[in-house]
Amino acid sequence: MFIPNFTVRSPHVRYTEEAIEATYRYETTQVETDGATGEAVAVPTTATYHFRTGRHVGRVGLMLVGLGGNNGTTVTAAIAANRQGLSWRTKAGTQSANYLGSILMSSTVRVGADAATGEEVHTPLRAMLPMAHPNDLVIGGWDINGADLGTAMRRAAVLDVGVQVQVEEELSSIKPLPSVMYGDFIAANQASRADNLLPGDDKGAHLERIRADIRDFKSANNLDTVIVLWTANTERFADVLPGVNDTADALLASIKASHEVVSPSTLFAVASILEGCPYVNGSPQNTYVPGAVDLAVRHDVFIGGDDFKSGQTKFKSVIVDFLVQAGLRPTSIASYNHLGNNDGRNLSGPSQFRSKEISKSSVVDDVVAANELLYPRGSDGVPNAGPDHVVVIKYVPAVGDSKRALDEYSSDIFMGGTNTIVAHNTCEDSLLASPLILDLALLAELATRITYRTPEMGAHTHFHPVLSLLSYLLKAPLVPEGSPVVNALFKQRACIDNTLRACVGLPPENDMRLEQRAHPTQPTGRLGVAAAAAAAATGAAADSDAAGAGGSAKATDAEAVRPTIQAKAFGGEGAVHGLNSNAWNANGMGNGGSAEPGGGGLAAAAPPDGVANGNGHA
Numbered sequence: 378m379f380i381p382n383f384t385v386r387s388p389h390v391r392y393t394e395e396a397i398e399a400t401y402r403y404e405t406t407q408v409e410t411d412g413a414t415g416e417a418v419a420v421p422t423t424a425t426y427h428f429r430t431g432r433h434v435g436r437v438g439l440m441l442v443g444l445g446g447n448n449g450t451t452v453t454a455a456i457a458a459n460r461q462g463l464s465w466r467t468k469a470g471t472q473s474a475n476y477l478g479s480i481l482m483s484s485t486v487r488v489g490a491d492a493a494t495g496e497e498v499h500t501p502l503r504a505m506l507p508m509a510h511p512n513d514l515v516i517g518g519w520d521i522n523g524a525d526l527g528t529a530m531r532r533a534a535v536l537d538v539g540v541q542v543q544v545e546e547e548l549s550s551i552k553p554l555p556s557v558m559y560g561d562f563i564a565a566n567q568a569s570r571a572d573n574l575l576p577g578d579d580k581g582a583h584l585e586r587i588r589a590d591i592r593d594f595k596s597a598n599n600l601d602t603v604i605v606l607w608t609a610n611t612e613r614f615a616d617v618l619p620g621v622n623d624t625a626d627a628l629l630a631s632i633k634a635s636h637e638v639v640s641p642s643t644l645f646a647v648a649s650i651l652e653g654c655p656y657v658n659g660s661p662q663n664t665y666v667p668g669a670v671d672l673a674v675r676h677d678v679f680i681g682g683d684d685f686k687s688g689q690t691k692f693k694s695v696i697v698d699f700l701v702q703a704g705l706r707p708t709s710i711a712s713y714n715h716l717g718n719n720d721g722r723n724l725s726g727p728s729q730f731r732s733k734e735i736s737k738s739s740v741v742d743d744v745v746a747a748n749e750l751l752y753p754r755g756s757d758g759v760p761n762a763g764p765d766h767v768v769v770i771k772y773v774p775a776v777g778d779s780k781r782a783l784d785e786y787s788s789d790i791f792m793g794g795t796n797t798i799v800a801h802n803t804c805e806d807s808l809l810a811s812p813l814i815l816d817l818a819l820l821a822e823l824a825t826r827i828t829y830r831t832p833e834m835g836a837h838t839h840f841h842p843v844l845s846l847l848s849y850l851l852k853a854p855l856v857p858e859g860s861p862v863v864n865a866l867f868k869q870r871a872c873i874d875n876t877l878r879a880c881v882g883l884p885p886e887n888d889m890r891l892e893q894r895a896h897p898t899q900p901t902g903r904l905g906v907a908a909a910a911a912a913a914a915t916g917a918a919a920d921s922d923a924a925g926a927g928g929s930a931k932a933t934d935a936e937a938v939r940p941t942i943q944a945k946a947f948g949g950e951g952a953v954h955g956l957n958s959n960a961w962n963a964n965g966m967g968n969g970g971s972a973e974p975g976g977g978g979l980a981a982a983a984p985p986d987g988v989a990n991g992n993g994h995a
């Protein structure tokens with residue numbers, strides 16, 4: 378069952394004109410370990426959170442650093458196309474503007490089970506809380522290249538011409554603001570693009586100009602919130618130097634002194650933080666030197682990163698998680714790709730490639746660290762390094778933005794065997810990254826409207842400025858100091874889903890489905906009502922079939938309950954389609970799923986005599 382939206386009826390949730398307020402009981406487990414004895418004790422722990430989420434979204438602006446790039450032009454064109462509801466012809470037929478690849482716009486989340494039928498109920502992820510809509514985002518930004526966005530879109534060669542020609546006029550009216558380019562932070566081959574730079578090399582002056590750009594953009598467009606997001610080229614890592622960029626004050630002083638260690642991406646981060654705007658880093662470099670994090674905490678402004686997790690790495694994080702969770706031991710990961718866009722050209726620079734190599738390699742760290750059965754520590758206590766892992770990126774202009782990823786995963790399996798998985802993955806880089814940019818912006822904006830308070834706190838406050846909630850969208854998630862990094866993709870997704878659920882007072886999804894586990898002879902939980910009611914139907918039908926059709930055996934109450942649960946799970950109201958072999962259907966015992974639509978499909982009916990339904994009534 379699909380519902381476009383919902384409200385929560387609970388004594389712990391209150392809807393006011395301004396906000397959704399929820400009192401949430403957070404349950405977790407803390408483990409106490411004794412280093413001397415090795416004893417470990419698990420202690421269930423609960424805490425009460427009062428969440429408050431502002432219901433008024435306001436006007437939201439998104440300023441992209443690298444606006445004229447493949448991602449920048451693609452996301453801008455896509456918003457224009459969606460806003461106008463455009464369609465266009467291709468050789469494969471008519472295409473229409475969409476937001477596929479955005480979890481907020483194109484994925485759903487389970488709300489719960491239908492109270493009457495027990496059927497799974499899902500809703501759009503964006504329906505969990507008031508959200509900005511991509512169509513309403515006001516786009517602007519900077520680029521070291523001054524091409525208008527219509528020209529840049531053509532240069533990017535990402536979108537079908539059929540949609541390009543329809544948005545070209547709008548995009549041609551957008552010209553990136555001048556930006557900054559320092560030293561060798563990006564590859565030397567990018568110099569030819571740099572015709573749109575702020576004058577001089579005074580980083581302090583550049584900082585103030587960029588801050589003014591943000592203020593001017595916000596006021597000119599009458600915006601309530603501005604998100605600044607880096608989708609410019611990958612920079613080399615910046616040195617972290619004590620007294621230079623290890624604290625907020627040191628970093629601000631270094632900017633004023635135009636210290637060479639300050640990168641463009643860090644300068645933009647500082648400007649955003651000082652203007653109170655959330656900043657997201659879509660590239661792998663260490664934009665967030667300690668001084669930048671310190672500044673974000675001081676100003677209580679969200680920062681997030683690093684490096685969009687768009688295709689090859691997203692796949693890698695899932696495959697390795699699946700293998701390790703299956704008790705198999707990946708021994709090698711060979712991760713190769715070639716691409717022909719300007720990003721690939723920039724990454725042909727060794728220092729820039731190194732930044733990407735780091736982010737693409739670290740994505741399996743948490744999964745490996747979580748299983749010391751497969752990856753035991755050394756005798757010296759040093760954690761196991763995990764599988765051999767190589768990352769190769771080659772620049773092949775001919776393929777353009779259509780990155781070709783080839784991966785090989787080899788694993789130790791049972792009794793000395795080896796499993797090898799090879800994958801070829803054509804990742805249209807910008808078509809996969811652009812929806813992530815939208816999700817990052819919308820989630821960052823949402824986070825600015827969420828506050829929480831525990832009983833010990835005097836007032837509501839925002840989440841930690843390091844917005845690790847964004848991890849699902851990023852290869853190398855930035856987390857608050859001392860917090861563990863989670864890379865496993867579906868754990869990251871569950872974090873988003875359950876955080877949004879908590880904000881409306883709903884419990885986290887635990888996938889236990891206890892209401893479906895109850896013994897057939899026992900009353901099931903509140904949500905068992907549907908299964909028991911359907912069980913009655915099966916019981917009645919099975920009785921008549923057994924008598925009429927000479928079925929093998931009269932379905933006992935227990936057997937009668939089982940088929941209906943399966944039927945409801947598979948076929949919804951009335952009909953039963955394709956039951957699996959260990960399920961029952963109207964013809965009696967499991968028949969290998971040959972129940973055909975309309976062919977003996979179950980009809981919902983009252984429970985058989987004496988069989989209690991979910992709420993204990995016969």
Ligand SMILES: NC(=O)c1ccc[n+]([C@@H]2O[C@H](COP(=O)([O-])OP(=O)(O)OC[C@H]3O[C@@H](n4cnc5c(N)ncnc54)[C@H](O)[C@@H]3O)[C@@H](O)[C@H]2O)c1
Binds near residue numbers: 807
């Ligand atoms: N699937 C993906 O596309 C993907 C996934 C993860 C990360 N990324 C990262 O996203 C970034 C953008 O990717 P892309 O394909 O759009 O690259 P791109 O080269 O097409 O665009 C980058 C743009 O940034 C501009 N630029 C460079 N330095 C700048 C600066 N200091 N200020 C302002 N503009 C600057 C360039 O002129 C260019 O227009 C890259 O760092 C890439 O590694 C991309």
Ligand SMILES: O=P([O-])([O-])O[C@@H]1[C@@H](O)[C@H](O)[C@@H](O)[C@H](O)[C@@H]1O
Binds near residue numbers: 714720733
């Ligand atoms: O697909 P993914 O690994 O998530 O991310 C991509 C890399 O595979 C590719 O090598 C790089 O050029 C892109 O900028 C992006 O980082």
